[in-house]
Amino acid sequence: MRWLMLMTMAGALMGAEWKAGVAKVEITPEGPIWMAGYAARKHPSEGVVAPLYAKALAIDDGGKGRVVFVTTDIIGYPRSVSEEIAVKVLKQYGLERGQLVLNASHTHSGPVVWPNLSEMYPLNGEQRERVEAFTRRLVGQVVELVGVALGKMGKARVEQDQSVATFAMHRRKQTPEGIKLAPNPEGPKDHLVPVIKVRDGKGKLRAVMFGYSCHNTTMTGEFYQLNGDYAGFAQAEIEARRPGVMALFATGCAGDQNPEPRSSFELAERHGKALGEAVVAVLERKGEELKGKIEGRYQVIELPFAPFGQNDFEKELGSANAYARRRAEVMLKAMAERRISHQLSYPIQAVRLGQARVVTLGGEVVVDYCLRLRRETGNPKLFVMAYSNDVMCYIPTRKQVEEGGYEARDSFIYYGQPAGLAGEAEDILIEKVKALLKGMN
Ligand SMILES: [Zn+2]
Numbered sequence: 026m027r028w029l030m031l032m033t034m035a036g037a038l039m040g041a042e043w044k045a046g047v048a049k050v051e052i053t054p055e056g057p058i059w060m061a062g063y064a065a066r067k068h069p070s071e072g073v074v075a076p077l078y079a080k081a082l083a084i085d086d087g088g089k090g091r092v093v094f095v096t097t098d099i100i101g102y103p104r105s106v107s108e109e110i111a112v113k114v115l116k117q118y119g120l121e122r123g124q125l126v127l128n129a130s131h132t133h134s135g136p137v138v139w140p141n142l143s144e145m146y147p148l149n150g151e152q153r154e155r156v157e158a159f160t161r162r163l164v165g166q167v168v169e170l171v172g173v174a175l176g177k178m179g180k181a182r183v184e185q186d187q188s189v190a191t192f193a194m195h196r197r198k199q200t201p202e203g204i205k206l207a208p209n210p211e212g213p214k215d216h217l218v219p220v221i222k223v224r225d226g227k228g229k230l231r232a233v234m235f236g237y238s239c240h241n242t243t244m245t246g247e248f249y250q251l252n253g254d255y256a257g258f259a260q261a262e263i264e265a266r267r268p269g270v271m272a273l274f275a276t277g278c279a280g281d282q283n284p285e286p287r288s289s290f291e292l293a294e295r296h297g298k299a300l301g302e303a304v305v306a307v308l309e310r311k312g313e314e315l316k317g318k319i320e321g322r323y324q325v326i327e328l329p330f331a332p333f334g335q336n337d338f339e340k341e342l343g344s345a346n347a348y349a350r351r352r353a354e355v356m357l358k359a360m361a362e363r364r365i366s367h368q369l370s371y372p373i374q375a376v377r378l379g380q381a382r383v384v385t386l387g388g389e390v391v392v393d394y395c396l397r398l399r400r401e402t403g404n405p406k407l408f409v410m411a412y413s414n415d416v417m418c419y420i421p422t423r424k425q426v427e428e429g430g431y432e433a434r435d436s437f438i439y440y441g442q443p444a445g446l447a448g449e450a451e452d453i454l455i456e457k458v459k460a461l462l463k464g465m466n
Contacts (some may be wrong), residue, residue: 032265036457041087043379045181045223045313047232047271048173048462050166051236052098053251054136054159056354059152062133062341063101063246064145064348064439069152070136074290075252075261077135080273081174082234084183084378090319092376093171094126096273098253099163101129101416103141104372104387106164113168118175119360123321123374125171126385128275128413131241134248134293141416144351145439156239166309180226185381185406188218188303192255192296193239194285195392197430202432207228208285212239215277218303219408221378222312230270234357236408238277238392243284243293246265255284258297259304266305276412278389281432282420315379320465322375323414327368331426333444335360352438365443372414375461381406382465384458385413390420397455402462414456423448 053076057069077098085091093114102110107127129445137146139153139160149158195212197204217236223232241254253260256274263272284296336359341353359365376383382404386394390411399407411420418440421433426448434445 043087043181043183044085044178044246045183045232046083046174046179047081047223048177049078049271051076051164052079052166052168053077054155058153058155058159059138059146059148060133060249060251060341061135061137061142062242065246068249070251071249072365073252074250074462075257077251077253077257079163079170080271081170082232083171083174083178084181084319086176086317086319088318091122092126092319092321092378093174094128094273094275095167095171096128096234096275097130097167098132098257099129099135099138100131100133101138101141101412102127103138104415104417105140106138107414108161109164110167114171117168118172120171121321126374126376126410126413128385128410129416130253130274131276131279131412132252132254132257133242134244134250134254135251136251136432141437144348145336146442168305168355182224182228182314183378184195184222184224184290185308185315186220186222186308186310186312187406188220188236189216190218190237190300190303191216192284192299193282195281196283197425197432198210199282204428204432207277208283212296213280213392213396214282215395218300220304220307220312220408221408222308230267230308232271232273233304233308234273234275236275236277236410237300238279238395238406239282239284240279241276243287243296244290245288248290254295255300258294259300262298262301266301267308272304273309277409277411277412278390278392278395280389280411280421282392306373315381317379317380318377320377322461322465323375324457326371326373326453327449328450328453330367330444331447332368346438348438352441355441356443369417369442369446371454373458373461374414375458375465377465381408382412382462384462387409387413387415388414388418388420389432391422391425393422394420398458401455402459418442420450420454423451
């Protein structure tokens with residue numbers, strides 16, 4: 026009896042054992058469907074060249090702490106969708122909001138997820154129904170997926186490691202006419218590939234979750250066959266080279282980063298292979314084993330929009346841009362009905378995996394946020410996942426807000442937001458994330 030008690034105490038002192046479980050489900054829509062991300066597309070998809078997946082990695086610290094990462098070959102999770110999943114996951118598995126991460130690869134070769142960017146696409150009744158049906162099915166599939174991963178928990182060794190891939194390039198270029206979308210090799214970038222390796226009780230590799238800060242847009246709007254773009258091919262490359270291992274891709278701060286060169290299927294495969302190889306290259310070596318507590322915290326913060334008023338929208342009604350005219354109509358109506366906010370409601374999340382930290386951010390966050398968070402937290406290994414839990418607009422820096430351009434201003438029209446963000450949003454976001462991280466120490 027006494028001996029048993031001592032054993033139990035020794036176990037507690039040494040730290041409980043971590044467990045992990047993984048699951049994946051194919052989410053490829055059936056039949057033609059409107060594709061996400063490019064306004065220029067003229068008709069629905071024409072077949073599938075590579076299937077789309079949702080994948081889940083559940084990790085448990087053997088005590089009370091657990092977290093489930095879900096990565097997905099879709100453009101983004103609108104907040105209404107992520108909240109519906111979160112509510113069901115809480116009810117069915119007792120998983121709190123902070124313990125669930127929903128990340129999207131931001132493929133522009135996947136289906137529209139309703140109502141993300143819904144003003145951008147000329148959907149007829151039938152197409153809208155297909156997109157809504159796809160979204161309904163996705164919710165059910167992801168909820169079930171989380172349950173399967175939680176149900177498959179087994180003894181695990183989880184490691185943190187890093188690799189490097191070099192095809193991401195800055196895409197904001199100063200020209201005499203202002204900032205344009207164009208490759209800019211001199212601009213800031215983040216070529217780090219954060220890697221989380223999951224081995225089973227026998228040391229055999231079971232899963233790898235990796236990230237990269239680059240738009241998943243090698244293929245442009247003239248492609249009509251569904252696929253996961255470079256991120257999909259990177260996961261497929263790893264899974265082909267390491268049978269039995271599940272690869273999960275999480276998008277980083279890719280807002281102002283494009284794969285270069287781009288615009289063909291072959292290039293998407295080439296970038297995917299390069300990223301996959303970068304991950305495979307570090308799989309055999311032992312990474313830093315993660316031990317201790319697991320914890321996830323989620324918070325919705327408010328970021329200020331740049332000032333706007335009725336006059337701005339009245340002027341915008343005469344714009345040459347049809348999307349801007351539509352935005353003006355919608356906003357004037359919202360103003361008349363007094364249901365317009367000058368603040369963007371914005372989700373942030375911090376996850377502690379033993380000594381490692383993961384930060385998740387909503388929206389199309391530009392690369393400086395990741396660089397600044399790593400610098401200011403003194404953690405060069407910080408794994409930052411953007412495109413998480415909601416994709417409602419771009420998140421530019423103060424400097425970019427002052428410069429203008431697509432990520433700072435024009436894209437907010439397509440996202441149906443009343444204005445771009447105010448420059449102060451950058452510091453508010455960074456300070457709130459740092460406080461959330463600090464609360465876990
Ligand atoms: Zn984007």
